[in-house]
Amino acid sequence: MAADSAVNLGVLISGFGSNLQAIIDAIERRELAARIKLVVSNRADAVGLERARRHGIDALVIENRKFPSREAFDREVVTALKARDVELVILAGFMRLLSPVMVQAFPNRIMNIHPALLPSFPGLHVQQAAIDHGVRFSGCTVFFVSQGLDDGPIIIQAAVPVRPDDTEQELSERILAQEHRIYPRAIQLYQEGRLEVRGRKVYIKDDASQPIDQVLINPPLR
Ligand code: GAR
Secondary structure: OOOOOOEEEEEEEOOOOHHHHHHHHHHHOOOOOEEEEEEEEOOOOOHHHHHHHHOOOOEEEOOHHHOOOHHHHHHHHHHHHHHOOOOEEEEOOOOOOOOHHHHHHOOOOEEEEEOOOOOOOOOOOHHHHHHHHOOOEEEEEEEEOOOOOOOOOEEEEEEEEOOOOOOHHHHHHHHHHHHHHHHHHHHHHHHOOOEEEEOOEEEEOOOOOOOOOOOOOOOOOO
């Protein structure tokens, strides 16, 4: 796509939609050159639907339980996205596995966010799993969706310190605050045409500022 034109997004949600809100806010602050053409929720009670409507964004409920198969549901979603000329699909707390119907309709054009440093802790309830394991860092990951679970090429990660006595809620909130920073950034890098996927890796074009000398140590050395 041309680097100077806003990218058309379709955002898929299942719940609270705080990442959707962070993307809306980044667009409104003009930090992100994007248009949200459509929000789709697979649940009618998703709070994120209200967020979309409040900002005048077209929002649809497509309930997966009304479809006979994952593929049939995905076909309906793909049709809705294509009808609005969506280029990049953003999964923002969308709690459904995608079938090949969806992944093949938008190859390397579906992003997801996950509240852990992948490939550690894929799947569900991962903040508690990180606390239980006793890791000193967890974080969040934005990646391109491939067919495997939480397995696609990684675009950007934020490392968040973990305390052994963290509650799930405390760690989740700390991670979520960073999700809201890195998701709009990943989309903006895409919009600028700077993400190049080669095999498992995403290369960021023209990036002179990769922080190879920034090391985080937890607990600190002193
Ligand atoms: C976020 O923490 C996101 O990383 C997670 O769900 C939450 C959605 O919050 N996604 C996954 O766990 C996907 N595997 P939100 O609805 O407030 O954006």
